[in-house]
Amino acid sequence: MNKINFLKPDNQNLSTYLYSGSFLFFIAVFDVFLSSFFGMNITSFLPNFASFLLPLILGIIGLHLIRIEFSGIKNLDLLNKHINTNTFNAILTLLIIFTIIKSIPPIMSWFIIDANIAGDTKEACTGSGACWTYIKIWLNRFIYGMYPNELQWRINISFILLIALAFVGLIPSEKIKKFLTLYYVVIYPIIAFILIYYLISGGSLGLEWVETGAWGGLSLTFIVSFFCLIFCFPVGMFLALGRRSQLPTVRYISVGFIEFWRGVPLITVLFMSSVMFPMFLPEDFFMDKLVRVIIAISLFEAAYVAEVIRGGLQALPRGQYDAAKSLGMGYWKMHIFVILPQALKLVIPGIANTFLALVKDTPLIFVVGLLEIVGMLNLAKTNPEWLGFAMEGYVFAAIIFWIICYAMSKYSYNLELRYKTER
Amino acid sequence: MSDKIIQMENVNKWFGDFQVLKDINLEVNQKQKIVVCGPSGSGKSTLIRCINRLEEHQKGTIIVDGNELTEDTKNIEKIRADVGMVFQQFNLFPHLSILDNCTLAPIWVKKMPKKKAEEMAMQQLKQVQIVDQAKKFPGQLSGGQQQRCAIARALCMEPKIMLFDEPTSALDPEMIKEVLDAMVNLAKAGMTMIVVTHEMGFAKEVADEVIFMDEGMIVEKQPTKEFFANPKSDRTKLFLSQIL
Numbered sequence: 028m029n030k031i032n033f034l035k036p037d038n039q040n041l042s043t044y045l046y047s048g049s050f051l052f053f054i055a056v057f058d059v060f061l062s063s064f065f066g067m068n069i070t071s072f073l074p075n076f077a078s079f080l081l082p083l084i085l086g087i088i089g090l091h092l093i094r095i096e097f098s099g100i101k102n103l104d105l106l107n108k109h110i111n112t113n114t115f116n117a118i119l120t121l122l123i124i125f126t127i128i129k130s131i132p133p134i135m136s137w138f139i140i141d142a143n144i145a146g147d148t149k150e151a152c153t154g155s156g157a158c159w160t161y162i163k164i165w166l167n168r169f170i171y172g173m174y175p176n177e178l179q180w181r182i183n184i185s186f187i188l189l190i191a192l193a194f195v196g197l198i199p200s201e202k203i204k205k206f207l208t209l210y211y212v213v214i215y216p217i218i219a220f221i222l223i224y225y226l227i228s229g230g231s232l233g234l235e236w237v238e239t240g241a242w243g244g245l246s247l248t249f250i251v252s253f254f255c256l257i258f259c260f261p262v263g264m265f266l267a268l269g270r271r272s273q274l275p276t277v278r279y280i281s282v283g284f285i286e287f288w289r290g291v292p293l294i295t296v297l298f299m300s301s302v303m304f305p306m307f308l309p310e311d312f313f314m315d316k317l318v319r320v321i322i323a324i325s326l327f328e329a330a331y332v333a334e335v336i337r338g339g340l341q342a343l344p345r346g347q348y349d350a351a352k353s354l355g356m357g358y359w360k361m362h363i364f365v366i367l368p369q370a371l372k373l374v375i376p377g378i379a380n381t382f383l384a385l386v387k388d389t390p391l392i393f394v395v396g397l398l399e400i401v402g403m404l405n406l407a408k409t410n411p412e413w414l415g416f417a418m419e420g421y422v423f424a425a426i427i428f429w430i431i432c433y434a435m436s437k438y439s440y441n442l443e444l445r446y447k448t449e450r
Numbered sequence: 451m452s453d454k455i456i457q458m459e460n461v462n463k464w465f466g467d468f469q470v471l472k473d474i475n476l477e478v479n480q481k482q483k484i485v486v487c488g489p490s491g492s493g494k495s496t497l498i499r500c501i502n503r504l505e506e507h508q509k510g511t512i513i514v515d516g517n518e519l520t521e522d523t524k525n526i527e528k529i530r531a532d533v534g535m536v537f538q539q540f541n542l543f544p545h546l547s548i549l550d551n552c553t554l555a556p557i558w559v560k561k562m563p564k565k566k567a568e569e570m571a572m573q574q575l576k577q578v579q580i581v582d583q584a585k586k587f588p589g590q591l592s593g594g595q596q597q598r599c600a601i602a603r604a605l606c607m608e609p610k611i612m613l614f615d616e617p618t619s620a621l622d623p624e625m626i627k628e629v630l631d632a633m634v635n636l637a638k639a640g641m642t643m644i645v646v647t648h649e650m651g652f653a654k655e656v657a658d659e660v661i662f663m664d665e666g667m668i669v670e671k672q673p674t675k676e677f678f679a680n681p682k683s684d685r686t687k688l689f690l691s692q693i694l
Binding site for chain 1: 499530532534541560607
């Protein structure tokens, strides 16, 4: 048995260090676990201060003891290399572990243990946690807004059809592949518009007309986001090209447009689209406010998209332009086949950023009286029968938005990988 | 008249206040091979970039294959389609495979059917011996292979003139030879070529005439043998003594 030096663990007394270190670490975590989950304090015989700090100190000593260089145990070496490198990192590790353990019980109790979902009145919510009954009862409104219940199948069918049609690109047929870009850029939006115009809006083909003011909730979020994304992208692309154009008129118009829209807040744009804009139109000219809102948001976001794409255009080496020109390509051929494919690939993260921001900006359409999911929440929380459940509503909305945005960000990441070529 | 494919008369060009080309007069006959050499900054790259108007000249006239270079973009695009160019940095399109690099311009500029364009591209790739790399992307190829692909890409447009802008300067020494071989083959096939290069071995083997440029002027223009045997100006002698 070698002499044991607790200040400098080495691998000669490997098992001694390992067992004593792991034991101390386990005690530390166990102590926090007990106090967090069961409210027990096994060190209550100590003064308050010491009892509070004890887990941390035990943990630090424990981690110090298992910090053995070249222990020969693969996992331990990995742990020491990546997490337990020195005392400072050990403290951070412990604090993170403790925070997680400490925060689980209150979160669990609010979300699940003390929450209520049964019943259908406010009185059913007796627990101290969340009142999911509220969400359950209002779910229909949160998804469909004021859309008449008996007509909601029209929204369902439209969305199911659109989702199904979005997967056309997965059909492994060479014949179809040729037309995919055309399909996604032109045909798909037109199908979407037709579905929404005839099926959701109605008014012809024997379907009852539902005015856009009644649309709302999550379905409206999707409709607004979808069309804004589709319109702002090409507009932004042309603005980006325009800003780099050789022709002064085109350039100045693009610069002016971009700077104007970037300079005003979205909320004022929306407000103007509903209040000011109709004043400039002829008396008998009617444009639906949903259409006006979609145009306003599209133009607003197009300015941002334009600047992102311009960044990509500027990142391309001049040689690419030279090479394309030297092969006799004109402006449009050069941009369509050589410049834009590379530039757009470069700016996928930036575009995704802008698009995520766009989706999260949609709640602002409440200023023109359109209530998408957050708008419906605000409406529901002021309902006299359901006062006091704002928290549940916002958490619900946050989760929904997070799912949408996370899906988009994952998708953009996949796009990046798919178009990755070595340079 | 008919065999003069490039005529430059009193060509002047400025970058801001700095004059890069001073009264350039140059005539190139069909099937002639010309090597342009000179110290860096002497305007040789600018000279050949003016021939397909990647750079604009401000004074003088340039006539390529009977067409004068003017502001008319359609005319310029037509000339560029007939003038192939190979760059120092290869400038392949990194998002397209080697084959697509070669077929892009023939299909979209010359409106060639896809199948025919691919056949021709494969033939050109065979000429420069990278036919087995056709499905790969530029990033997966060595510098020498990329440059040979760039030559094949230019040749797919069936150009009347080929311009080379220091095609071997960015290459490792052992890859220079494979590119030069491809160029020698091209020269033997009777292509009209203007080559900016420091490879004097290549000049001796292939060129009909050698041009020496300095400070934006053509200092010396002589048949190859004369140029190396007894250069007239002192500046040329100095240059040659330094690089040979």
